[in-house]
Amino acid sequence: MKYYRVHTADIAYYTGQPRGIFVAIWKLVEAKLLTEEETKEYWKNREYFEKNLPVPPYYAKGNPNKAVTWFKDTREGNKIYNQMSFYREMAKKYNVDLYRSECDFVPGEIVYEDEFQIAVKNCVTEGITREKI
Secondary structure (H helix, E strand, O other): OOEEEEEEEEEOOOOOOEEEHHHHHHHHHHOOOOOHHHHHHHHHHHHHHHHHOOOOHHHHHOOOOOOEEEEEOOHHHHHHHHOOHHHHHHHHHOOOOOEEEEEOOOOOEEEEEOOOEEEEEOOOOOOOEEEEO
């Protein structure tokens, strides 16, 4: 099985891992950098993902394991990734460099899994390829 993660180069202070695409675009919204129309589109997209991509339950507890999510390279995982075009467009427009890290092994200790993704703690870096997208 292959896994991939879409992220920035910025390291999140809490997890010690690169900040994922969902948080990266939320930071733009939070900073009020998007136009009014883009902000409305952000909320529309966020609603879609909240309905179609399970939110790992550890977030309700404040993510005590400092886990990060990786998409599964499956039909389900790739479908969600393909739906993220708005997020990729906003990153490009607002000069947020995105990277795609990939591996063909579980990149840490699994703390959550569903049909779309895994969440891992204690991520490894060795053997993971990373390219700018």
